Amino acid sequence: QSVLTQPPSVSGAPGQRVTISCTGSTSNIGAGYDVHWYQQLPGAAPKLLIYGNENRAPGVSGRFSGSRSGTSASLAISGLQDEDGADYYCHSYDSALSGSVFGGGTKLTVL
Amino acid sequence: EVQLVESGGGLVQPGGSLRLSCEVSGFIVTSHYFSWVRQAPGKGLEWVSVIYGGGSTYYADSVKGRFSISRDVSRNTLYLQMNSLRHEDTAVYYCARAQGGTDSAWYSYWGQGSRVTVSS
Numbered sequence: 648q649s650v651l652t653q654p655p656s657v658s659g660a661p662g663q664r665v666t667i668s669c670t671g672s673t674s675n676i677g678a679g680y681d682v683h684w685y686q687q688l689p690g691a692a693p694k695l696l697i698y699g700n701e702n703r704a705p706g707v708s709g710r711f712s713g714s715r716s717g718t719s720a721s722l723a724i725s726g727l728q729d730e731d732g733a734d735y736y737c738h739s740y741d742s743a744l745s746g747s748v749f750g751g752g753t754k755l756t757v758l
Numbered sequence: 759e760v761q762l763v764e765s766g767g768g769l770v771q772p773g774g775s776l777r778l779s780c781e782v783s784g785f786i787v788t789s790h791y792f793s794w795v796r797q798a799p800g801k802g803l804e805w806v807s808v809i810y811g812g813g814s815t816y817y818a819d820s821v822k823g824r825f826s827i828s829r830d831v832s833r834n835t836l837y838l839q840m841n842s843l844r845h846e847d848t849a850v851y852y853c854a855r856a857q858g859g860t861d862s863a864w865y866s867y868w869g870q871g872s873r874v875t876v877s878s
Contacts, residue, residue, distance in 0.1 A: 649802060683864035685803075692852055692871055693795075693803065698864040736803050740861045746816055747793065747805035747863070 650675065651737050651750035658756040664725040667753045669737030670718060675748055677718035680740040684713055684722045687734045687752075696735075697722060724755070732757045760784035760867050762853050767872035774843050778872050780836040780853030787829045787836060791856045793865065794827060794838045796849035796874075806851070807838065810860065821847075843876045850874075 652670040659665040669682060676682055682700050685693035695704040697713035700720065712723045720739075724731055737750040766778040780792070794806040807817045807827040815827050826839040836853050851872050854865035 681858070681862040681864070685865070692868040693865070694868070695864060695866050698858070698866075699862070704866070738803075738864065740863070742861070744819070746808065746818060747795075749795075749803040749805065752802040 649751035650741055650744070650748035651739060653735075653737060653750035653753045655751070656754045656756065658758055659727045660758045661727050661729065663727050664723060665727060665755065666724075667722045667735050667737075667755070669720045669722070669739075669750050671720075671739060671748075672718055674743040675718075675739045675741040676715065676720055678742055680742070682713065682715050682720035683738045684711075685736045685738065687736065689733075693736060727757050729757050731755060760855075762855065762867055762869035764851065764853055764869040764872035767851065767874045769875045769877060770843055771878050772844060772876055774876075775839070775841045776843065776874060778838040778840070778851055778853075778874070780838075780869055782834050782836060782855075785855075786831070787834050788831055791860070791863070792827075792829070792836050793854050793856055794836075794851055795854055795865070795868075796847075796851045797871075798846070798849040801849075804849075808856070809836070840874070843874075845876050848874060848876045 684697040687693045700715040741748045761783045791810040793808045824842045853869045855867040856863040857866045
């Protein structure tokens with residue numbers, strides 16, 4: 648059971664917009680700790696997409712955006728493309744655990 | 759060019775030990791802080807341990823007392839010593855370079871991963 652909760656899967660057709668939620672608690676996201684997002688393609692290491700809630704990592708397409716509100720955060724992907732099919736993970740800090748925590752991951756399928 | 763290259767993974771029996779290495783290039787190991795993050799087969803990412811620039815270390819409860827993170831400045835290499843290994847430690851282990859504050863860090867660089875299998 649992951650500390651941060653993500654939907655196991657989302658899907659969308661090419662060109663559509665999808666969002667992936669990440670729900671935490673008052674010891675992590677709700678405490679104001681930043682949320683970061685990673686994309687993981689099959690067999691590859693995770694790649695940083697969004698850091699500090701809403702900042703795109705260098706080289707990341709403007710189709711990716713992040714936000715945080717209360718005890719949750721979201722990753723939005725607009726203009727879906729086939730190559731966006733991957734697993735996505737949210738990441739934050741938890742003061743009760745004194746360490747990083749990740750979401751369980753969301754598998755994005757481009758229909 | 760920034761690179762993190764892990765090595766040392768393999769098959770080990772329950773109760774055994776293994777030491778993972780992460781050779782760093784492109785920056786000095788003491789100039790940033792680093793974490794080990796693992797991923798069990800078909801599962802999500804799990805933070806394992808961190809070593810800060812000043813040398814302080816922290817561990818996930820699941821590995822506390824069994825794993826030890828360290829670094830060798832002369833070799834510019836990060837290590838994860840894993841003792842008393844259990845079946846549930848089976849995973850791909852990634853070293854990652856952190857950026858940002860200690861409680862707001864993100865992982866901007868990742869190694870390719872080193873596979874550890876604990877089985878008899």
